[in-house]
Structure formats: C-alpha cells, structure tokens
Amino acid sequence: MTDPRAPLPLALLSLAVACVATTALAAPAGIGRDGMIASRKGKARSIAELAAMYDSSSCVECHQEAHDQWAASPHARPIFGTGRTAATFRTAVLNGLMSWPYSGVKSPKDVKVEHLMGCAKCHLPQLADATDAVAAEVAQSIFSWADAVQGGDERRRATEEKKLLSLGITCLVCHNRNAIVHKWTDGYPQAGVVYGSKAGAHDAPGFPKMAVSPIMQESILCGQCHGLGPNLELDNPTQCGTGYGSYLWAYRAEGGRETCQDCHMRKSGLGHKILSYSDPAMIKAAVDFEADAQGMYWRDGTRVSARAVVRVAMTNRSGHSIPDG
Numbered sequence: 001m002t003d004p005r006a007p008l009p010l011a012l013l014s015l016a017v018a019c020v021a022t023t024a025l026a027a028p029a030g031i032g033r034d035g036m037i038a039s040r041k042g043k044a045r046s047i048a049e050l051a052a053m054y055d056s057s058s059c060v061e062c063h064q065e066a067h068d069q070w071a072a073s074p075h076a077r078p079i080f081g082t083g084r085t086a087a088t089f090r091t092a093v094l095n096g097l098m099s100w101p102y103s104g105v106k107s108p109k110d111v112k113v114e115h116l117m118g119c120a121k122c123h124l125p126q127l128a129d130a131t132d133a134v135a136a137e138v139a140q141s142i143f144s145w146a147d148a149v150q151g152g153d154e155r156r157r158a159t160e161e162k163k164l165l166s167l168g169i170t171c172l173v174c175h176n177r178n179a180i181v182h183k184w185t186d187g188y189p190q191a192g193v194v195y196g197s198k199a200g201a202h203d204a205p206g207f208p209k210m211a212v213s214p215i216m217q218e219s220i221l222c223g224q225c226h227g228l229g230p231n232l233e234l235d236n237p238t239q240c241g242t243g244y245g246s247y248l249w250a251y252r253a254e255g256g257r258e259t260c261q262d263c264h265m266r267k268s269g270l271g272h273k274i275l276s277y278s279d280p281a282m283i284k285a286a287v288d289f290e291a292d293a294q295g296m297y298w299r300d301g302t303r304v305s306a307r308a309v310v311r312v313a314m315t316n317r318s319g320h321s322i323p324d325g
Contacts (some may be wrong), residue, residue, distance in 0.1 A: 007308035037189060043132065062203075075168060076168045078123040082217050086142050089138075093115075093142075093293065108139035112136070121231060125177070179196075192209060195210075221261075226324075228248075245321040292311045296307045
C-alpha cells in the first residue's frame with residue numbers, strides 16, 4: 001500500500017498543478033461575470049453573430065423616437081460612417097498593420113481582434129466579445145467594399161456596405177454592456193437587463209428587467225469611448241480622441257459643471273442623435289466667433305489696390321478641446 005504521507009512523483013505533481021491552474025483560468029474573473037451577454041452567448045464567430053449579440057431592434061416598438069434619433073447618428077454606423085470611416089480603417093490596415101514588420105499582418109485575412117482595437121475600442125467596443133475570425137471578416141469586407149467602389153461593382157458594394165452597417169453602437173452597448181464601469185463595486189451588467197435611471201419590470205422580449213446604472217447620467221459613460229488617450233494598454237499604443245481627457249483636466253478642473261449628455265443630448269435637443277461638429281446648433285454653442293473687416297487702399301509704389309484687413313476672434317465655449325478626434 002502506498003504511504004499517503006509520501007511525496008507525489010514529479011509527473012503527478014506537475015499534472016495536479018496544471019489541473020489547478022486550468023480550473024483557476026476557467027473560472028469567472030468576478031462574481032456575476034458569467035451572466036453578461038457575451039458570457040452567456042460566447043464569443044461571436046461572424047459579423048452576423050456579433051450584430052445579433054447586441055441587436056436592439058426589440059427596443060423600437062416602445063422607443064421609436066430615440067431609435068430614429070440614434071439611426072441618424074454616427075453611433076448607428078461606427079465602422080462604415082459615410083464611407084470615409086471604412087476608408088480610414090482600410091488605410092490603418094494597409095499603411096499601418098501591413099507595413100509594420102512585427103504586426104503579423106500580411107493581408108486583411110491576417111487581421112485579429114487585437115489589431116483593430118486601437119480603432120474598435122471606440123468605433124466598435126463589442127469587437128472584444130468576438131473571435132479573431134470576426135476581425136478578419138471586418139477587414140476583408142472593408143477591402144472588398146473599397147475594391148467594388150473603385151471597380152464600379154454596385155452589387156458587391158451594396159452587399160459589403162450592408163454588412164458593415166449591421167455593426168453599430170446599439171442601445172445594448174450603452175444600456176447594458178458599457179452601463180457599469182466599476183464592476184467589482186456595482187456588479188457586472190447582466191443579460192436580460194436594461195440599465196438606465198430606473199429599476200423595475202421591463203416589458204420587452206428578452207429583457208424583462210430594468211436596473212439603475214450608476215453612470216448613465218455621468219460623462220464617464222461617454223468617456224469609455226471618447227477616451228483619455230493614449231491607449232498604452234495596446235501592444236502598439238495609439239493616440240486618438242481625447243475629448244473626455246480635456247473635459248476632466250481643463251473644463252471640470254476649472255469648475256465646469258455640465259456633462260456630455262447635458263450639451264450633446266439635452267440642451268441641444270438632439271436626444272439620442274448625439275452630434276457634435278456636424279450639427280450647426282452645436283457649432284454655434286461651442287464656438288464664439290467674431291469677425292471685423294476694414295477696407296483700405298494699399299499703395300505698393302506703382303499702383304493703388306483695394307485691400308481688406310480682417311480680424312477674427314474665436315473662443316472655445318465647449319467643455320473640451322476643439323478639434324477633437
């Protein structure tokens with residue numbers, strides 16, 4: 001009979017340690033994490049699956065006005081935009097990833113989630129809930145769309161455009177996935193729950209419950225995407241929009257009280273359209289512009305010419321730096 005006090009053979013000890021480590025890695029990182037939408041559904045394996053994971057079409061029946069506002073906003077088409085955003089993604093892959101010697105990207109099919117997160121961190125944060133196959137599909141779709149535009153292939157262009165437009169910053173991204181930032185304090189956002197300013201029952205298919213998000217009225221909700229920068233957590237750090245950073249370090253630090261939602265949703269009357277520089281009313285509210293022109297004649301020694309002297313004063317009245325992004 002083997003002595004139970006005898007030390008385990010090295011091979012068995014190694015196996016035991018490996019089993020413990022595997023179990024630890026497989027366990028949820030925090031209590032409730034396994035109840036999140038992405039945890040319940042698992043990693044999306046295609047653009048269609050990722051779009052379905054955060055599909056908010058069931059919200060339209062009761063929230064038509066908010067949906068219509070959102071549909072007219074950049075949040076509805078963060079990957080495609082007007083076409084310019086998709087073209088910029090293509091440039092990032094072609095002139096960035098494919099030209100960097102250690103990225104591992106030789107063609108669009110090599111693109112992984114980590115390669116796109118420098119952009120997708122804001123343009124599609126839920127890409128983190130997808131497999132690398134989805135990142136490659138997004139990259140290949142963008143390249144295919146660009147080729148179709150250049151080649152005049154309208155059918156392929158429309159197909160790829162529809163696919164890219166299926167990915168949006170939907171209701172569930174803000175009102176579920178990103179509705180809680182301090183998850184060990186306030187809990188993980190749970191599948192089947194819509195987070196906002198109220199708690200209680202919620203009569204909607206698949207989402208029977210409402211809960212209070214501690215940040216829904218705070219600028220940090222927007223700051224998760226309209227970030228602090230630079231993004232030093234990435235293997236290849238990036239620096240892009242820092243609206244939230246200048247909001248904190250300049251506007252709030254100097255006593256400013258308005259939130260992102262106050263200016264971009266409530267006071268502007270835009271609601272869920274949430275525009276900035278593309279809205280004339282937002283421009284007028286953000287920049288104080290004065291111009292003074294004075295006519296004069298200028299003699300250069302041989303002739304007299306009519307000239308004008310124009311003095312322009314522009315004052316930033318917004319809560320962050322301009323331009324941004």
